[in-house]
Amino acid sequence: MAQVNAKLQIQEMKKVFYTEDGRQVRALEEVNLNVHAGELVCLVGPTGCGKTTLLRLVAGLDVPTQGKILLDGQPVAGPGADRGMVFQQYSLFPWRTTLKNVTFGLEIKKQPKSKQVVLARKALAQVGLEKFEKAYPYELSGGMQQRVAIARALVNEPQVLLMDEPYGALDERTRQKLQDVLLALCQDKQKTVLFITHSLDEAVYLSDRVVVLGGMPGKVVGDIPINLPHPRQRVSQAFVEQLLQIRQVIADSTLDGAGMGDDKQHPLPQRALNLSNATPCCFQDVNKPKNVTRRSDSS
Amino acid sequence: MRHELTPTREALGVKRNRIRPKLLSQAGGGRGKTRWHWLVPFLSPLILILLWQVIAVWVDNPFILPRVESVWGVLSNPMGDVLGQGSLLYNIFLSAVRVVLGFLVAVLVGVPIGLWMGAYQTPYRIFFPLIEMLRTICPIAFIPFAMALFRFYTIPNLVGVRYSNTFLDEMLISMLFVLYWGAVFPIVLNTVSGVHGVKKLFVETAQTLGANKSNVFWKVIYPAALPSIMTGLRVGAGVAWMVVIAAEMLPGSDSGIGYLIIYGYQLAQMNVLVAGMICIGLVGFILNKSLYYLSVTVSRWQARER
Numbered sequence: 001m002a003q004v005n006a007k008l009q010i011q012e013m014k015k016v017f018y019t020e021d022g023r024q025v026r027a028l029e030e031v032n033l034n035v036h037a038g039e040l041v042c043l044v045g046p047t048g049c050g051k052t053t054l055l056r057l058v059a060g061l062d063v064p065t066q067g068k069i070l071l072d073g074q075p076v077a078g079p080g081a082d083r084g085m086v087f088q089q090y091s092l093f094p095w096r097t098t099l100k101n102v103t104f105g106l107e108i109k110k111q112p113k114s115k116q117v118v119l120a121r122k123a124l125a126q127v128g129l130e131k132f133e134k135a136y137p138y139e140l141s142g143g144m145q146q147r148v149a150i151a152r153a154l155v156n157e158p159q160v161l162l163m164d165e166p167y168g169a170l171d172e173r174t175r176q177k178l179q180d181v182l183l184a185l186c187q188d189k190q191k192t193v194l195f196i197t198h199s200l201d202e203a204v205y206l207s208d209r210v211v212v213l214g215g216m217p218g219k220v221v222g223d224i225p226i227n228l229p230h231p232r233q234r235v236s237q238a239f240v241e242q243l244l245q246i247r248q249v250i251a252d253s254t255l256d257g258a259g260m261g262d263d264k265q266h267p268l269p270q271r272a273l274n275l276s277n278a279t280p281c282c283f284q285d286v287n288k289p290k291n292v293t294r295r296s297d298s299s
Numbered sequence: 300m301r302h303e304l305t306p307t308r309e310a311l312g313v314k315r316n317r318i319r320p321k322l323l324s325q326a327g328g329g330r331g332k333t334r335w336h337w338l339v340p341f342l343s344p345l346i347l348i349l350l351w352q353v354i355a356v357w358v359d360n361p362f363i364l365p366r367v368e369s370v371w372g373v374l375s376n377p378m379g380d381v382l383g384q385g386s387l388l389y390n391i392f393l394s395a396v397r398v399v400l401g402f403l404v405a406v407l408v409g410v411p412i413g414l415w416m417g418a419y420q421t422p423y424r425i426f427f428p429l430i431e432m433l434r435t436i437c438p439i440a441f442i443p444f445a446m447a448l449f450r451f452y453t454i455p456n457l458v459g460v461r462y463s464n465t466f467l468d469e470m471l472i473s474m475l476f477v478l479y480w481g482a483v484f485p486i487v488l489n490t491v492s493g494v495h496g497v498k499k500l501f502v503e504t505a506q507t508l509g510a511n512k513s514n515v516f517w518k519v520i521y522p523a524a525l526p527s528i529m530t531g532l533r534v535g536a537g538v539a540w541m542v543v544i545a546a547e548m549l550p551g552s553d554s555g556i557g558y559l560i561i562y563g564y565q566l567a568q569m570n571v572l573v574a575g576m577i578c579i580g581l582v583g584f585i586l587n588k589s590l591y592y593l594s595v596t597v598s599r600w601q602a603r604e605r
Contacts, residue, residue, distance in 0.1 A: 061503050081509025095522045095600045104518070136600050156508055284513040293349035 006034035007056065007192045008160050013067030015053055015217075025120070027053045033069070033211060033220060038190040042203035042210045044246065050218030051196045052088075055162050058194065059085045071159060081105060084158030088165040092137040092144045098124065098148050099133035105156035123151040126188075127181055137251050142163035143174040147181065154185060163195045179205055183230065204242045212246065214253040222249035293299065373574035381571055384559060393469050394547065394555040398539045398586075400470065401478025402533075404536055411485040411487055413490025418520060423491070427438075430487060438481035438542045439549075445473035446551055471553045474546050479598060481542040482535035489534065493527025496521055526601040527596040529594030536590055540583050556582075 015028040028050040035041050043051045051231045058069055060079035061095045069076045071083065077165035092101050102120035111119075112213075124130045137145055146166050153161060167175040179202060185194060197203050204226055212222035224246055228238055348367060355366040373381065376390040383388065406546055416423045449472040455463040497520050505519045547557025556575050563571030 007438075057473070059503075059507050061506065079503070079506035081507075083507065085504070085507035087500060087504065089500055091500050093501060093504075093519070093522070093527070095598065104505070108509045108511075138600065152508065162507075277486050 005036065007072065008033075008037070008194070009068070009070040009073075010034070010054070010058065011070070012071065013054075013057065015050070015057060015062070016065045028057075028064075029217040029219050030194040031213075031219055032184045035192060035194055039209060040186055040191075040193040040195060040207045042207035043194065043196045043213060044198070044203050044210060045218065045221075045250070046202060047198075049215060052164055053212070054218070055085070055164050055194065055196055057187075059162050060162070061082050061085075062098035081109070081156050082159040083162055084153035084156055085162045086146070086149050086153050086161070086164065086166045088168050089141060090137070090149070090169075092140075092145050092148055092152075094137050096136075097133065098129065098135050098137070098140070099249045101137070101148055102152045102155050104152060109156075119155050123155040124148070126154070126185060126289060127151045142168050146170065147178065147184050148259040150178075150179055150182070150185070154191075159192065161191055161193045163193065163198050165198060168198065175199075175202070182206065188228075189208055199241050200246050201234065203246065204228075204239060205234060210246055212249050212253065214250065221253035222246070224249065226253075300536055360571060362567050365573055370573045370577070373570050374577065381559060382562060382566060383570060384562060385554065387559070387574065387578065390554060390556045390559045391582060393466060394557065395545050395582060396466065397470060397478060397535070397555065398543050401543075402474055402482050402532075402539045403477045404475070405479045405482035405486055405539070406532060409486030409535070410490055412527070413528070413531070414489040414494060414516075414521065414524070415522070416487070417491040417494025418516060427491070430484065432458045434484035434488070436480075439536070439545050440478050441477050441480050442473070442546055445476045449473040449476060451551075461464040471552075472550070474543070477546055478490075478539045478542055482539040485534035486528075487536060488529040489531025490524060490528045493524030493531075496527060497523040522598075526594065526598040529590070529597060533587060533594065536586055537583070537590050540579075540586055544579055 006113070010031055010033040013028060013031040015026075017025045017027055019025060025102055031050075031054060033041075033054075043054065045051055053062065057064050059078070060076050060083065064185060076083070093104065096104070099117070099120050103116040106116040121130060121133065124133055127150055129144060129147055132144065132148075133139065137148070140148065150163075150166065167178055170178065170267075182193075183206065185191065195203075195204075195206060200210075207226055210222075210224045210226060211220055212224070213219065214221040224242075226242055228242065232239055335392050351364075352367045355364045358364050362368065372386065377378065379393075381387055381390070416426060450506070452472040454467045454470040454472070454475075455461070457472070501519050501523060502515055505515050510518065543555065547555035548561040552558050556578055560572050562573040563569070563575065572604035
């Protein structure tokens, strides 16, 4: 089986939440997804389609109602250091300094103190914060806090890095800077990353593959490889075409009512892209990526 | 390489905030600090003393309101004997030791129980209603019961010694129990609410970094709840200090600052009475402030978090 090679396998996964008054909310249905070693996969899709749920299931913070999650062929049970997570919210421990935040995972592994500090300093240098090791989280800006959170996750050397819209609350410039930081880290270490974002621009810029989730309950409605060479140019023709292709997938999935139809993954839409008509929109996309998903959601 | 990892401008522009002791600067008001601004906190006590003296002279009855100088006569000689009951300082010392002992037991019992009840659902549901009821019983109301229960047992009696001929002979178990009773509930309740206030996000973050239950407890829940625990300690110590004075005034007590006050009243020595009251205020103030600074030191991060 070819699937055995995948680093992370999500098979036939289904997640149902129960509300307090006993109603069922189906968050994910029949999700199949393979992430290969060294791959950076972005998950996109409208709000409420279960992206975060999917990531939390992989992290082991929630338990799937049905289906399996395999890491290196082994089923995951509960949270663990092999799956590092960077949350959307600022999650640094406010009672620890930057350095102590980064050493948290190493302390738990009971590594010697001196080694902890060396590794943590190296990780902080990788995200460009070596000068702030004594600072407390409240002394750092949002972007810096997220960089520390990334360093804290990476210093643990997880098999898979899960990132839940880590740059969601940041401004465009900082966001782009941190995207480059992440790419640099991935190039060096051949990390396997599962990255949630609302920004299609971010997805195309970062990933080897964009997986589109859609519908209620959420399912995979598109799986688009991005074969552009790094470093990618956000304003290049090829980049914009990729962006539009993903938009098309999202639009199509909304039109034929994803989640109601067949369970197979949708093939790539073969529809020809009319670039000349779409150009004004795509520049809007680059600037305000969040609107794209929202609009296609409501249409 | 294109991905340069240098600190950003935004990063370098961040200022380091240091926490300053707020006592004087805050009272001094925001802008325009003069070289006399440190005097401001002393202004209102000074006016009060002045007013007191004016009224005392006007009333002219030392059995109702003693003059400042006669009270000062007692206060200025803290080592001297007061009405044959030992010195002022010794009685303050006895009251303070009682509070510290009762309070320490309350901390040793209250904090672990609070952490336990906060972290687990079952003990919380079992014991919390009981605690909610018990805590409304005023500690003073417990004194007769405690005296009946512990009679005149003192700390040396616990280890089988009748008299140790030290201050420990003054430490009645009944009184310590009442102090414990007063202090333990604020400590438990604040610890519980501190644990309940720990963000789920922090727990989950720790879990994805490989933390097991005991890691989560000691490295996340405990430090995150610490500011709230410290608040509990401050409130608990405050209650204990209030209660010790009242307890010392009741029959069965024969030492301490509260006893000195009631004894002064019985002998119509109003200056002793007022001097005792001032001592209560001063010690309470010092007690609260030192616990406040302790809590700031222990959870430095929290003062700036808000």
